[in-house]
Amino acid sequence: MSPSIQFFAGVYEELSDVSLRRETRTGMRIVVMTFSKIKALDGINSFTKKFFNSLVLTDEEGEIKVIPSSTQFIFGGDEGDELKKVECKFAVEQDDHWERIMRFLHRYAEANGMGYQEN
Template sequence: MSEAVPTIEFFEGLPEQVSDVRLRKEKSTGMRNVLMIFEELEAIERFNSFRQKFSKAMNLTDSEGTISVEPDSLRFIYGGPEGDELQRVECSFVIEQEDHWERFMRFMERYAEANEMAYQDKGK
C-alpha cells in the first residue's frame, strides 16, 4: 500500500505548493499561530475559482485523512515595477487544541519530506 502524497488545497483538486511555514507559540496564552507563505497560487494562475469547488477552508490531506482549516487571514502581497505582480500570499490561522497541533505537525512532517523542505528552529 502506498502512502498518499500530502497536499494543500484551497480549491478541490487543485494542489498548492507552500514556500515557507512559520510557527509561533504565544507565551501568555499558549495559542499556536501558523503562517503559511505561498509564492504563487495555482488557483490564481489557472483562474479556476469559477470551475472548482471552494470550500472556504484550506484542506491539508495526507495518509491520515484531511485537516480542514479556515484561515484567520489571507494577505496578497504585490510588488514589481507596476506594483501588480503577485509576490506571495500569506495564510494564517490559530491552532488551540493540543491534539489538533500534534495532528498538524504530523501533516507538516509528511509534507516537508515529500517536498524536500527542512525544519529550522530560529529560536533563541
C-alpha cells in the first residue's frame, strides 16, 4: 500500500513540502504540510466526493485522521488570484502520535522521492 493523503474520499493529494516545528513558548510540535495544488478543488471533486472534515493520512499501518488547526490558501500571480500553495497546519501533543506521524512521513517521502533536510 502506497502512503496517501486525502481531504476528500478518493481524491489523493500530492504533498509538496513538510515543515516540522516546535512552538518555543509551549514546546508543542507542529506539522505544516504544503501542497502546490489541491486536486479536490479541480472540477467538481469537492461537490461529488465525501469531505472527511479532517486530513486523512493512510499507509500500511492504517489511517491517521488529523483535524488541522489552520489551512491557509496562498495566492499570487499578476492579478493575485492564482493559487500558489495551500498550507495545512496541525499540532501533535502525544509522543506516540508524533512517532506515528513521523513513520507516515518517512514512508510518504520514500514512496514519492522526497528527502529530509534540516535548516
